[in-house]
Amino acid sequence: MVNLNPVPAVQAWAGGIKHAFSSKQAWNEFIHTEGNADGKHSWTNEDLRPSSLAQTNWHWWNFCLFWLGMGFGNWTLGSSIVGAGLTWYEAMFVVIIASLVAGLCMAFNSRAASNYHVGYPVLLRTCFGMYGHYWPVLARGCCALLWVSVLNFEGGAYVSTMINCIVGNSWNNLPVQFPASVGTTVQRFIGFLIFWAIELPFCSLRPYQLKWLYTFKAWTLGPGVIGLLIYCLVQSNGKLASDAALAGVTLAKGGTLGWLFVSNVNSAMGNWSTFIANMPDFSRYATSPKATMWTHILFVPIPAALGGIIGIFGTSALQKAWGVTLWNQWDVMDAILEHQWTGGMRLFVFLESFIAALFLFGSILGANLLPFASDVTALFPTYFNLTRGMWFCCIISLALMPWKILASANGFLAFLGGYGIFMGPTAAIMMVDYWIVRRGNIRIWDAYTSNPGSTYMYFHGFNLNAVIAYFSGMIIPFVGFIGTFGVSVPDGATRLDDLGWYISSIVAGLMYVILCKIFPLKNIDPDMPWEKLALEFKEEREREDVEDTLEANVDESISDAAAEKVMEEEQEKGLATTVSVAEVRGTYHHSS
Structure with a gap:
């Protein structure tokens, strides 16, 4: 039973603050993480150590519900693929293929965490080295921070729509407005602040305390998107627009179609690439490795495919009914209010906006706030734990002014969409290191020491096999990635970037295995039984x-x-x- 009463937590927090000023020793204990009051460099704290038995409370059904809630949020993904020039059934196969690959990768990358109950940064130490793990940790953390800011602003759009449904048209005619140079409206800014403020208390909760949120999200998101689909079909009398009308472009054929299909599969991976790397931060709380294996293989692709199809059919129905193509759900909400401003419809839009905001809320916590907190905890374990990291990320995200980020340049969005070439090699090396090279055997307590000659110090703290493999995979699509910022690059480089996640991941994984065959790691016993x-x-x-x-x-x-x-x-x-x-x-x- 989840205790939602905030009073005890607030009282405990206030009592901790008061005690911190009672003495110098109390202050040191307060600002430093558990066991690090001396302020010296540390490799551990309460969130870097293996999770306790009491914390490992995510059963297989919790992971099923988690992905049920995530998958049904793919309304925009499926419909945007159609907008690229594919038919609805071609887009459906794109989503299915990408989500199948993502589910398999998540299952494989969850195994180590569900066995040893540690998160992403600690597992990186075992394959990249005690100092080599800093780069992939830093790369993920920076992108997570930017995404928190951007997604909070998008969540604020839904909050603004909900307020509009409650107070009426007066919300759109406020006497005070920002000048156009600000880059946003007063309504969107207020919605952003409200969404952000609601998020703050959740920064004090770790994943093993958030099962109820993802369960609630799973049971509300499915009915919500189905309800929105039914509304769209009613508006069009059950008819759908033609593929050409829906796409708004000439449909691809022949070789062009083949390449467009393959590149869209790669683009769809961007929807899950962060979760592939992030899953250890959740899977460390799994009750057993079985809880994370088939649940990811089945419950990532099935809800994702259904969510994508629902988005395609809903967008197609509205295109047929109103003659406009609306890919984003917040645009759909505003359009519904423009067409039917009634009490019942305002209630409907309010509920749909709440459900859409809830989807973003869960995504921010699981795919961005938690990864950033995990990464900053690894970088500064003496001062940061998961809760401090999430609070820090949330506060900094407010100062980033996401409306400026979204309006500044397409290059920034291209970076966020293409950083899979940095995360793909990391996840690939983690998977092959555990499943093939190490055969499931990790001396986990040795991942908390950098003494000379210790197990995971390798060459001055760097596993050169992993470093070389990482850059071998990342560098191939990197030139094409630079081209997304407007720099002129050869067409071949652009094509490589269109397949960036797959190329970088496959090359890095294969290279690592080959290097470990040529230059065997000294900290591995090849005769040790699987997962002994x-x-x-x-x-x-x-x-x-x-x-x-x-x-x-x-x-x-x-x-x-x-x-x-x-x-x-x-x-x-x-x-x-x-x-x-x-x-x-x-x-x-x-x-x-």
């Missing part, structure tokens, strides 16, 4: 949890008979093997 260390780590966590439970429940007055009963219960659960009466009473001390 993962099994040992699981047993260690369960054993330590029993020991901690016994210490926390010590009672010197407990009788021998009662102590023996506790011992028997623990053994029946399979969590303890040989626990004496003295240990049940609390004389067993943690010794790992």
Whole structure:
């Protein structure tokens, strides 16, 4: 049961602030993360360490609901692919292929995290090195920060529409307006501030505390988009526009069609490429590796395909009814109000806008705020944990003025859309390192030390095999990526960039495996059985949890008979093997 009462949390926060000013030692304990009060360089804190058994509460159905809520939000994706010159069924196959590949990659990249219960940055240390992991962490964190700002502004558009539904046309005729040079309206700015303010309290919650939000999102988003589709079909009397009218361009044929299809599959990957890299930050809270395998393989592509098809049919129906092609849902909401300004329709648009804003809200938390917080925690573990990182990201995103970002240059949006060439190689190396090179065996406690000669220091903290493989994959489409900023580049380079995510990922993964065959990593035992260390780590966590439970429940007055009963219960659960009466009473001390 989720406690939504904010009073205890606020009281605890205020009490912590008050205590921080009581002494110098209290201040140091307050500004530094758990276990880092001395202020020295650290590789760990409460969010970099493996998640506890109490925190690993994401079951397989939680991941199913998570992706059910994410997939149905693909209204714009499917319809925009049609706008590129494909028919609706060709666009459907684009979405299915891209989401299948994404689901498989997410499943593979979740395995290590669900076994060792650590996030993206710590896993990077094992394959890139203790210092080599900083670049992929920094690259992801910077892009996540920019996306938080932009998506918050888009969420504010839905909030503005909801306010319009409540107060009426007076909302559109406010006496005070910004000059055109600002780049946004007063209404959109107020909506942005409200959406941003609602987001702030959620920055204090970690993923294992947010299951209820994604469950609520899953059960509301599906009915919401289906309801919007029904409305669109009613307006057109169940008829759809022709493919040519919907696309607004001449439909591609022959070789042009083939290339357009392939490039759109690559573009669709941009919708999920961040999640491929981000999944360890969620999967670390999985109850078992099984909870993240088939759930991603099935529940990424199926809801995504349905969401894309719904968006295509809804857009097509409105094009047939009103003669305009509206790809974005916020444009659809405004158009509905223009056509039918009635009490019932205002309520309908309010609910649809709320559901659309909820989709963005969940995406911001899971795909951007959490990754940024995880990355800044890895960069500055002495001062940042997940909650501090999310608060910091949210505050900085406000100062970025996203309306200026969106209006400044197409080059910026091209960068956000194309940075998959930086993240693709990272995810590919993580996957092949765990599944092929390391065969599931990670000495996870060695990922928290940089002592000379330690397991993951490699060559001065860099795994050269990973570094070379990364740049080998990234550099191929990089020239074409530069061309998206208006720089003149050869047509061949542009074609390579059109397939940037696939090329960079495949090349980096293959190169890493080849390099590890030619130059074997010294910290790997090739004869070690598959996931032997993962099994040992699981047993260690369960054993330590029993020991901690016994210490926390010590009672010197407990009788021998009662102590023996506790011992028997623990053994029946399979969590303890040989626990004496003295240990049940609390004389067993943690010794790992």
